[in-house]
Amino acid sequence: MQIAVIGGGAAGFFGAITCAEANPQAKVLLLEKTNKLLSKVRVSGGGRCNVTHNCFVPTVFSQYYPRGGKQLKEALKVFGARETVEWFERRGVKLKAESDGRMFPVTDNSETIIECLQQQARIAGVQIKTSAAVESIKPVRDGNKTYFLLNLSNGEIIKADKVLVSTGGNPKSQGYDWLRQLGHTIQEPVPSLFTFNVPSSPLKELQGVSVPHARVRIAGQKLEYEGPLLITHWGYSGPAVLKLSAWGARYFYEQKYAFTALIQWVPEQTEESLREQLQQYRQAHPKKIVAGNSLFGLPQRLWQELTQLAEVPEQVRWADLPAKNTNKLVEALLRMPVPVNGKTTFKEEFVTCGGIDLRQVNMKTMESRLQPGLYFAGEVLDIDGITGGFNFQAAWTTGYLAGKSLA
Structure with a gap:
């Protein structure tokens, strides 16, 4: 035979x-x-x-x-x-x-x-x-x-x-x-298995910074994935993005790789628990500078960028943080919008x-x-x-x- x-x-x-x-x-x-x-x-x-x-x-x-x-x-x-x-x-x-x-x-x-x-x-x-x-x-x-x-x-x-x-x-x-x-x-x-290109990413300067646990979801879709997330000079990578790209492969293709992703930097927090923790920190450390001390175990450089996105003045202390900036910080931590436009093949591991x-x-x-x-x-x-x-x-x-x- x-x-x-x-x-x-x-x-x-x-x-x-x-x-x-x-x-x-x-x-x-x-x-x-x-x-x-x-x-x-x-x-x-x-x-x-x-x-x-x-x-x-x-x-x-x-x-x-x-x-x-x-x-x-x-x-x-x-x-x-x-x-x-x-x-x-x-x-x-x-x-x-x-x-x-x-x-x-x-x-x-x-x-x-x-x-x-x-x-x-x-x-x-x-x-x-x-x-x-x-x-x-x-x-x-x-x-x-x-x-x-x-x-x-x-x-x-x-x-x-x-x-x-x-x-x-x-x-x-x-x-x-x-x-x-x-x-x-x-x-x-x-x-399938690709990274997200974000030409207008406000975090490009942080290339190489990673968080061990973030949630990435797609606006208007049920697609989401949790895991390590890496900031790159072209956008976002890491297991959370790669695995999400596999689950959403057909949808992303239909969208011609142009869609909005929402990053939750603190996936274990709800809006309620996050506001509560910020309030507790504010009461315990009223004189600390908001941008100067990273919370939730986030890398300091990332925390600083997120406070900038929330338009928190550089030297403002927790005691003096206006409510509107607190709201924006909550948004940046829970639902940072990322306009994805394009993809990059992940190394040689194309699928x-x-x-x-x-x-x-x-x-x-x-x-x-x-x-x-x-x-x-x-x-x-x-x-x-x-x-x-x-x-x-x-x-x-x-x-x-x-x-x-x-x-």
């Missing part, structure tokens, strides 16, 4: 290895269009490879996917984060969890993961061919069985009994045309939402419901997670299920 795996990324490697290990008689050929294998694994997590997330409850894990989480729930019970950790440990790669839940190899080096996958592919007998771009897949009926002809850009034709497509996400819709030709519906690709419509895939086996013998895994599917190891876990999970079914 000849199996072709298209795409030499995380999902393709995992599918190929799983298939070859489960059926040593199968001939597994992995085709990668570039001359580099596992390139996204190499750059992820700042070159450390964020393998998965430290959460071993599949129903909870599946909630971190803006798209595809519901469909992944059962799959994660078969092969989730726990199984991923065990898989790598059995093959000599120990993983560790960091305080935010991200899991990395203890070496802090993505090459450890790359070498492990390449070595396992070699041991399992997977054949690998680079610079082999597949331009089309043609199903051929032969009596009562079907096989596939893969046309490569160099003119070569490869015959396969079954095919796994794991070509990753594509930012351009036409990148999926060769799969549309097989009858599949594509959810239009739009960017595209969109891809093969999951209704056309059997999520237990990853086989196409339209074309028996054709399978999908990884980001080519309309599945994407927030940052933190969730996209790689989707690759391992779908790759594993596809590999088992192919075998």
